[in-house]
Amino acid sequence: MKYPYLRRLPGFEYLAPETIDEAVLLLSRHGKEAKPIAGGTDILLKMKRREVVPRYLVGLKNIPGLDSIDYDDARGLRFGPLVTIDAMETSPIVRENYPILSQAASTIGSAQIRNLGTVIGNVCNALPSADMIPSLIVLGATVRITGKKGERHIPVGDFFTGPGKTILAHDELVVEIQVPCLPPHSGGAYIKHAPREAMDLAIISVATCLTLANGVCKEVRICLGTAGPIPIRARKAEEILRNKPLSAALVVKASEAAAEEAQPRSTVRGSAEYRKEMVRTLTERALSRAKEEID
Amino acid sequence: MEVMLKNIVREGETLVSGSKINSIGLEDAIKKVADGIGWKEKRAKKAPNRGLGFACGSQISGLRMGGHFASSAVVKIGEDGTVNLIHGGTELGQGCDTVFAQMAAEVLGVRFEDIHVEMEDSHDTVLDSGMFGDRCTVWSGQAVIAAAEDAKKKLARVAAEVLDAKEEDLVFRDRKIYVRDKPDTQIPFVRVVRQVMYGLGESIYGHGSWGFPGAEVADFTKGHAEHFTPSFSFVAQAVELELDPETGKVRLLNSVAADDCGQPLNPLLVEGQMDGGSAHMIGQALHEISLYNDKGQALSSSLRDYKIPRAVDVPKLTNYHIEVHDPVGPFGAKGAGETCTTAIMAAIRNAIEDAAGVRITNPPFTPEKVLKALKEKKEGKQ
Numbered sequence: 001m002k003y004p005y006l007r008r009l010p011g012f013e014y015l016a017p018e019t020i021d022e023a024v025l026l027l028s029r030h031g032k033e034a035k036p037i038a039g040g041t042d043i044l045l046k047m048k049r050r051e052v053v054p055r056y057l058v059g060l061k062n063i064p065g066l067d068s069i070d071y072d073d074a075r076g077l078r079f080g081p082l083v084t085i086d087a088m089e090t091s092p093i094v095r096e097n098y099p100i101l102s103q104a105a106s107t108i109g110s111a112q113i114r115n116l117g118t119v120i121g122n123v124c125n126a127l128p129s130a131d132m133i134p135s136l137i138v139l140g141a142t143v144r145i146t147g148k149k150g151e152r153h154i155p156v157g158d159f160f161t162g163p164g165k166t167i168l169a170h171d172e173l174v175v176e177i178q179v180p181c182l183p184p185h186s187g188g189a190y191i192k193h194a195p196r197e198a199m200d201l202a203i204i205s206v207a208t209c210l211t212l213a214n215g216v217c218k219e220v221r222i223c224l225g226t227a228g229p230i231p232i233r234a235r236k237a238e239e240i241l242r243n244k245p246l247s248a249a250l251v252v253k254a255s256e257a258a259a260e261e262a263q264p265r266s267t268v269r270g271s272a273e274y275r276k277e278m279v280r281t282l283t284e285r286a287l288s289r290a291k292e293e294i295d
Numbered sequence: 296m297e298v299m300l301k302n303i304v305r306e307g308e309t310l311v312s313g314s315k316i317n318s319i320g321l322e323d324a325i326k327k328v329a330d331g332i333g334w335k336e337k338r339a340k341k342a343p344n345r346g347l348g349f350a351c352g353s354q355i356s357g358l359r360m361g362g363h364f365a366s367s368a369v370v371k372i373g374e375d376g377t378v379n380l381i382h383g384g385t386e387l388g389q390g391c392d393t394v395f396a397q398m399a400a401e402v403l404g405v406r407f408e409d410i411h412v413e414m415e416d417s418h419d420t421v422l423d424s425g426m427f428g429d430r431c432t433v434w435s436g437q438a439v440i441a442a443a444e445d446a447k448k449k450l451a452r453v454a455a456e457v458l459d460a461k462e463e464d465l466v467f468r469d470r471k472i473y474v475r476d477k478p479d480t481q482i483p484f485v486r487v488v489r490q491v492m493y494g495l496g497e498s499i500y501g502h503g504s505w506g507f508p509g510a511e512v513a514d515f516t517k518g519h520a521e522h523f524t525p526s527f528s529f530v531a532q533a534v535e536l537e538l539d540p541e542t543g544k545v546r547l548l549n550s551v552a553a554d555d556c557g558q559p560l561n562p563l564l565v566e567g568q569m570d571g572g573s574a575h576m577i578g579q580a581l582h583e584i585s586l587y588n589d590k591g592q593a594l595s596s597s598l599r600d601y602k603i604p605r606a607v608d609v610p611k612l613t614n615y616h617i618e619v620h621d622p623v624g625p626f627g628a629k630g631a632g633e634t635c636t637t638a639i640m641a642a643i644r645n646a647i648e649d650a651a652g653v654r655i656t657n658p659p660f661t662p663e664k665v666l667k668a669l670k671e672k673k674e675g676k677q
Binding site: 193199 | 541542544546581582586594595599600602604605606607608661662663666667
């Protein structure tokens with residue numbers, strides 16, 4: 001197709017279920033011809049480009065309660081598929097308990113896109129450069145999935161199978177993301193490296209989450225965005241730091257390991273070599289920033 | 296800066312190409328910009344990873360390239376004393392409709408809002424080679440003035456009879472025509488218009504055409520083009536930026552510019568050109584590039600990958616106008632649009648050199664390219 005951006009949306013029918021069960025039923029009834037829609041900032045573009053041409057869009061907007069963000073000290077954070085990126089950025093609960101999520105949300109698109117787009121939409125769209133995913137992975141978040149066969153809980157880190165691909169079956173919905181409480185003396189940071197200050201895709205992004213006890217790294221998670229077909233954990237780098245005193249030299253060593261683990265591609269946005277180097281630089285920075293947050 | 300001040304061209308000088316500089320305010324512009332950005336103080340106390348860059352630029356105010364090159368305009372005066380203006384300059388957002396209405400109003404002594412500028416199209420519009428090369432204000436502007444003068448002549452003939460005065464003694468101002476030094480001997484503009492139309496049964500059209508007198512076609516084989524452009528506009532600009540030595544990313548902090556576009560006929564529009572020209576060239580300097588794969592397929596075919604600067608990527612822009620009265624330009628004006636784009640790219644490049652000691656000459660100066668240059672410098676290749 002010659003001018004994909006100038007084409008209108010293909011014809012479709014909008015279905016407006018009022019419960020999750022109804023939504024799942026509709027998805028299962030129409031099979032691959034149906035797609036769920038929340039904010040629509042990704043799927044409508046894909047439809048314009050004819051990458052997907054669903055005959056039915058199952059809108060989630062009429063289902064009550066899906067836009068809530070809840071937190072308690074026992075179960076942590078829970079939020080539904082209608083929570084917008086802007087809500088995640090500005091929520092006082094999130095800012096207080098998971099500043100990394102608010103920070104990651106603030107790096108996405110423009111104010112208009114953040115007002116429409118949803119956090120779970122960003123996750124389900126499954127781009128290697130998606131800004132919400134690395135932070136959710138380092139926080140140990142899980143997705144709650146509902147389908148015709150029942151419910152399942154999957155760690156966000158195990159949710160992706162390839163660029164734009166997830167384990168979600170066509171008749172399943174992500175109905176909630178759960179983020180566990182962070183132990184005391186924990187801190188996180190998300191760093192996105194992009195040429196412009198706004199409305200840009202990451203060349204590389206790094207999220208880190210640290211838990212310290214008397215200067216010793218009790219727990220550490222590092223996740224790299226745009227560094228491979230899916231967001232990847234830098235497990236060797238984590239291993240270098242785990243249960244060791246967090247020294248500057250060790251941080252450098254771990255960052256080098258993270259760069260080794262990255263499998264970026266060369267694209268118009270950056271060469272693989274440059275991206276690897278940025279993984280090293282940003283991992284170092286993200287680890288120091290996470291530490292600063294604890295201090 | 297001292298080197299620049301020593302080397303800039305001066306009024307009355309002839310360039311190697313044969314073109315003459317008949318007005319220049321660049322010396323003042325350079326000094327104003329240096330003061331505005333704090334050149335001396337900041338150079339003396341350099342902050343790490345910060346860079347200051349300075350550059351000047353200039354642009355012709357239109358030229359003769361061969362083929363048709365003149366501009367033309369038509370003024371029609373309505374029986375209510377308002378004026379219809381048709382010009383071939385082509386309004387594409389730069390504001391020439393506004394400036395030409397100002398010019399026609401000034402010549403005919405009517406209000407700005409009395410001028411109605413017709414929409415241009417290739418069927419109805421008068422012949423003009425159009426809008427490019429900073430020619431519009433000067434060339435089409437002179438044609439507008441000539442058209443307004445032509446219409447004025449017809450009105451003056453009748454007004455002179457009514458007021459019993461000589462045509463050359465008449466003043467057109469505030470929608471009145473009066474005798475110089477005798478402001479009480481006056482007649483409303485619209486009365487004269489009606490006298491021509493109702494009394495004589497004539498219509499009032501003015502036609503104007505302008506080409507730079509004696510303009511030669513450039514001789515490209517000899518690199519000679521005496522007299523091929525009426526005037527040169529100038530700009531001086533300085534930027535301050537911060538460079539991240541570990542990622543290569545450049546962040547602009549501040550820009551100060553001063554333009555010599557002759558007499559600014561509409562300072563706000565010139566400022567708009569300066570802001571727009573700067574933002575446009577920030578994109579060229581830092582982001583914008585058309586990339587193709589080996590099959591010739593465009594890789595940066597959408598605004599997602601062809602990155603133009605967003606508002607947050609543009610630093611604070613401070614602009615000064617250096618007012619110079621050009622002897623050729625309409626009311627002393629020179630071209631503004633392209634001139635305002637000429638300096639900032641070089642200023643950014645110079646600021647990168649100032650911040651990190653690397654000389655990069657192939658924009659856009661992307662983080663990857665800057666980091667590569669930094670590495671080469673470390674390895675002693677630069």
